Amino acid sequence: YRAKEARIHYQFYNDLMNEETAERLALEQDLTRALERDEFVLHYQPKVDIATGNIQGAEALIRWYHPKKGLIPPDKFIPLAEETDMILQIGDWVLRTACEQNKKWHTAGYTDLQIAVNLSAMQFGQTHLVDRVAHVLHQTGLPSEYLELEITERVAMQESVTVIEKLQQLTELGVQISIDDFGTGYSSLSYLVKYPIHAIKMDRSFVSEVIDDSEQALVVKAILSMAHSLGLHVVAEGVEELGQLEFLQTYNCDEYQGYYFSRPLPAPEFEVLLAQHLVR
Numbered sequence: 127y128r129a130k131e132a133r134i135h136y137q138f139y140n141d142l143m144n145e146e147t148a149e150r151l152a153l154e155q156d157l158t159r160a161l162e163r164d165e166f167v168l169h170y171q172p173k174v175d176i177a178t179g180n181i182q183g184a185e186a187l188i189r190w191y192h193p194k195k196g197l198i199p200p201d202k203f204i205p206l207a208e209e210t211d212m213i214l215q216i217g218d219w220v221l222r223t224a225c226e227q228n229k230k231w232h233t234a235g236y237t238d239l240q241i242a243v244n245l246s247a248m249q250f251g252q253t254h255l256v257d258r259v260a261h262v263l264h265q266t267g268l269p270s271e272y273l274e275l276e277i278t279e280r281v282a283m284q285e286s287v288t289v290i291e292k293l294q295q296l297t298e299l300g301v302q303i304s305i306d307d308f309g310t311g312y313s314s315l316s317y318l319v320k321y322p323i324h325a326i327k328m329d330r331s332f333v334s335e336v337i338d339d340s341e342q343a344l345v346v347k348a349i350l351s352m353a354h355s356l357g358l359h360v361v362a363e364g365v366e367e368l369g370q371l372e373f374l375q376t377y378n379c380d381e382y383q384g385y386y387f388s389r390p391l392p393a394p395e396f397e398v399l400l401a402q403h404l405v406r
């Protein structure tokens with residue numbers, strides 16, 4: 127009797143796996159065509175200066191409008207794209223589109239606006255990364271100091287000469303580097319001193335508990351004071367409530383992003399916010 131039950135379970139599990147694999151394969155197939163079919167779009171989430179309340183920039187976040195499945199968030203397809211080299215083409219598209227968009231905003235009079243772009247590990251690892259970035263800046267006419275590249279701790283952590291070299295070359299180009307999801311990577315902190323980094327982006331998980339958990343609050347204060355004594359900017363991710371913002375204000379966090387101010391928005395809606403919150 128038990129054997130039969132086990133078999134049924136196994137069968138069920140197997141069917142589920144096959145279904146998942148099939149779905150994944152289908153998605154992967156669709157992904158290869160998404161670029162040429164123009165199915166990607168960038169949304170922009172404001173990065174707000176905590177002291178002044180001004181929008182100082184935006185983070186470009188990719189979305190995929192699947193013709194049948196509708197909107198697919200990046201967590202569902204970026205990892206897939208990272209398994210093949212599709213991420214390189216997608217990453218190139220994101221970089222170019224984001225720089226083009228920011229150039230348009232500059233032309234419209236928002237001449238201090240920064241744009242931040244996420245780089246995947248593979249993208250950062252590609253041989254000609256620095257040339258590609260320089261090329262895109264040249265093509266779009268966006269001054270390099272208005273581009274910021276976000277890399278995760280995991281990428282920065284790889285103790286390799288090429289990581290430092292690339293970061294230095296990017297910095298020499300005038301591009302700013304920030305560390306995304308800071309605090310989630312179990313990394314040593316020594317890279318913060320050694321690398322030319324402009325800012326750390328404190329992961330949402332820290333911000334979310336700052337009010338209810340006094341120990342978490344201590345951790346956030348410590349991160350802020352450490353980063354500041356190293357001359358780094360701190361951006362808080364995922365601010366959803368006024369109380370969190372006030373805490374960050376009190377301890378001199380530099381910038382924040384989060385639903386409290388705005389979700390990531392399509393470019394036209396971002397422009398409406400800009401008109402309200404940025405002194406030209």
Ligand code: C2E
Nearest residue numbers: 187188199200201220244245246364365366383384385390
């Ligand atoms: P990330 O770079 O850490 O981006 C922040 C994520 O947090 C975004 O999710 C954003 O929508 C979300 N978020 C912002 N404020 C809040 C808030 O107040 N509450 C909550 N709950 N969430 C908030 P999204 O857009 O789904 O992106 C997820 C991740 O996908 C990004 O994390 C980034 O790692 C990756 N990603 C997005 N766009 C790109 C891209 O163009 N290239 C690469 N390589 N990765 C990307």
Ligand code: MG
Nearest residue numbers: 185244276306
């Ligand atoms: Mg990011």
Ligand code: MG
Nearest residue numbers: 306307327363
């Ligand atoms: Mg982040």
Ligand code: MG
Nearest residue numbers: 307329330363
């Ligand atoms: Mg995060």
